[in-house]
Amino acid sequence: MPKAKYYKIYQNLKTKIETGEYEFQELLPSEHQLITTYDCSRNTVRRAVSALVADGYVQTMQGKGVRNIFQPTLQTSFILGGIETFRESAARNHQVPKTEVLYFAEITADQKISSRTGFAVGAELYYLQRLHYLDGKALILNHNYFLKDVAVGLTREIAENSIYEYLENVLHVSIVTSKRIMTVEKMTEIDEKYLDLGDYNCLAVISSQTYNSDGIMFEYTQSRHRPDYFRFQDNATRRSAI
Amino acid sequence: MPKAKYYKIYQNLKTKIETGEYEFQELLPSEHQLITTYDCSRNTVRRAVSALVADGYVQTMQGKGVRNIFQPTLQTSFILGGIETFRESAARNHQVPKTEVLYFAEITADQKISSRTGFAVGAELYYLQRLHYLDGKALILNHNYFLKDVAVGLTREIAENSIYEYLENVLHVSIVTSKRIMTVEKMTEIDEKYLDLGDYNCLAVISSQTYNSDGIMFEYTQSRHRPDYFRFQDNATRRSAI
DNA sequence: GCCGATTTGTCCGTATGTATC
DNA sequence: CGATACATACGGACAAATCGG
Numbered sequence: 001m002p003k004a005k006y007y008k009i010y011q012n013l014k015t016k017i018e019t020g021e022y023e024f025q026e027l028l029p030s031e032h033q034l035i036t037t038y039d040c041s042r043n044t045v046r047r048a049v050s051a052l053v054a055d056g057y058v059q060t061m062q063g064k065g066v067r068n069i070f071q072p073t074l075q076t077s078f079i080l081g082g083i084e085t086f087r088e089s090a091a092r093n094h095q096v097p098k099t100e101v102l103y104f105a106e107i108t109a110d111q112k113i114s115s116r117t118g119f120a121v122g123a124e125l126y127y128l129q130r131l132h133y134l135d136g137k138a139l140i141l142n143h144n145y146f147l148k149d150v151a152v153g154l155t156r157e158i159a160e161n162s163i164y165e166y167l168e169n170v171l172h173v174s175i176v177t178s179k180r181i182m183t184v185e186k187m188t189e190i191d192e193k194y195l196d197l198g199d200y201n202c203l204a205v206i207s208s209q210t211y212n213s214d215g216i217m218f219e220y221t222q223s224r225h226r227p228d229y230f231r232f233q234d235n236a237t238r239r240s241a242i
Numbered sequence: 243m244p245k246a247k248y249y250k251i252y253q254n255l256k257t258k259i260e261t262g263e264y265e266f267q268e269l270l271p272s273e274h275q276l277i278t279t280y281d282c283s284r285n286t287v288r289r290a291v292s293a294l295v296a297d298g299y300v301q302t303m304q305g306k307g308v309r310n311i312f313q314p315t316l317q318t319s320f321i322l323g324g325i326e327t328f329r330e331s332a333a334r335n336h337q338v339p340k341t342e343v344l345y346f347a348e349i350t351a352d353q354k355i356s357s358r359t360g361f362a363v364g365a366e367l368y369y370l371q372r373l374h375y376l377d378g379k380a381l382i383l384n385h386n387y388f389l390k391d392v393a394v395g396l397t398r399e400i401a402e403n404s405i406y407e408y409l410e411n412v413l414h415v416s417i418v419t420s421k422r423i424m425t426v427e428k429m430t431e432i433d434e435k436y437l438d439l440g441d442y443n444c445l446a447v448i449s450s451q452t453y454n455s456d457g458i459m460f461e462y463t464q465s466r467h468r469p470d471y472f473r474f475q476d477n478a479t480r481r482s483a484i
Numbered sequence: 485g486c487c488g489a490t491t492t493g494t495c496c497g498t499a500t501g502t503a504t505c
Numbered sequence: 506c507g508a509t510a511c512a513t514a515c516g517g518a519c520a521a522a523t524c525g526g
Contacts, residue, residue: 004494025457030510041496046511059419059457062511063503067457069419071360118313177301177311178478184426184446184469201443202469204426215267215301215309227426227444234476236420246513272491283515288492304492305522 009048056235103129117220150218251290298477345371359462392460
């Protein structure tokens with residue numbers, strides 16, 4: 001958890017907004033007021049407010065103020081802009097997670113795997129298939145590829161719990177950035193076997209490449225989501241025209 | 243187009259990265275060097291670099307430097323994090339756009355529309371159905387709802403071109419923030435009629451609420467995308483654990 | 485292992501510009 | 506026009522991480 005001052009102000013304002021201390025459409029205190037209440041510089045409050053803008057919580061208006069545009073009804077399962085693990089997002093929504101490891105193997109990347117994942121040909125990898133349950137329902141089928149050099153000592157047992165916890169707390173791998181691409185794909189036999197797709201013949205697919213702090217791409221994951229439980233949220237700001 | 247100094251530095255660095263002036267995995271010049279080359283303060287270069295981080299172009303590492311992680315092969319049609327119009331994104335990809343207005347009406351929001359769109363019951367709206375073609379293929383079916391008070395004088399003719407151009411350049415409405423939710427939905431009769439869905443029985447759907455600088459939500463749009471031409475990209479950074 | 489140089493991260497204070505009312 | 510509010514920019518200080526000697 002970041003201990004930076006701006007981050008605490010950000011979190012404080014965020015909870016105030018979430019708990020309804022500021023009403024929808026109401027203006028937040030001005031920067032000057034925030035400076036005195038949090039006893040900090042103007043840069044610091046501006047940084048906190050910027051983070052709220054990025055979250056889609058508020059809207060800044062030059063000459064007017066900062067408006068609360070947070071609507072609790074729109075709160076949802078997947079919030080974009082951050083890398084969140086399955087367990088974290090389950091905890092945030094007070095749901096019970098379970099993970100089943102369907103397949104665990106150590107492989108070497110061939111041409112086909114290389115072009116799909118972005119790993120170099122010949123790279124030594126762990127390849128896993130994992131099924132994620134939420135409140136007893138099978139919702140997500142994950143295909144994970146981890147670089148063996150980085151995720152050393154990964155086992156089936158670890159994979160049944162949180163791989164990221166192992167990476168961060170045991171191996172001290174710091175996860176930094178992740179590139180994600182969302183598509184819709186037709187179902188495969190494996191999807192059909194493990195996910196209850198009902199009438200749907202396709203899934204929401206998120207393919208992601210994750211980098212550690214050394215700039216090494218150490219993970220490629222394809223998450224295949226049951227469409228009726230899939231929901232992805234994003235807040236955009238317009239940076240003027242082309 | 244923002245004329246701010248940091249923005250020009252940002253754009254300059256961005257094109258340098260895109261044109262391959264810095265190699266993949268190479269470190270960019272240090273902040274100190276950038277300060278001298280661009281003749282500005284440290285805050286200003288840091289702001290430019292932050293924007294590149296948000297775009298997923300580079301990765302900063304305390305004590306080491308800023309690494310280029312841009313891969314041209316991952317360049318794609320829809321880049322998240324900004325509000326881009328259909329025409330803008332078509333231009334960026336050198337494709338020929340066409341828009342067909344299927345339906346144009348002035349309506350009053352009833353309970354059903356209100357709960358779907360977020361407009362108040364009784365709000366006066368323009369409701370449009372528009373079909374977007376790219377290089378001759380029908381790819382997107384849009385359901386647009388605009389608040390009449392804000393989008394005054396909207397006509398079918400304007401809707402065949404760019405509504406946003408009309409809003410920004412004629413009405414001087416400044417579009418600021420937009421909340422988007424991505425889901426996968428089963429096709430409707432209308433989808434089936436106008437989009438060539440092939441074997442697919444569902445679509446990628448983006449629902450968005452857009453606010454102007456007065457904090458008024460003036461647009462609700464549901465974009466229904468042909469799945470085989472849909473691709474959404476996002477860059478995430480991890481803000482440490484829960 | 486330690487130290488110093490380099491590099492990014494955080495924070496502060498101040499000045500000026502621009503939009504709103 | 507003046508007061509208020511956010512936007513941009515500058516300069517300086519210290520902390521934290523990295524790397525080489």
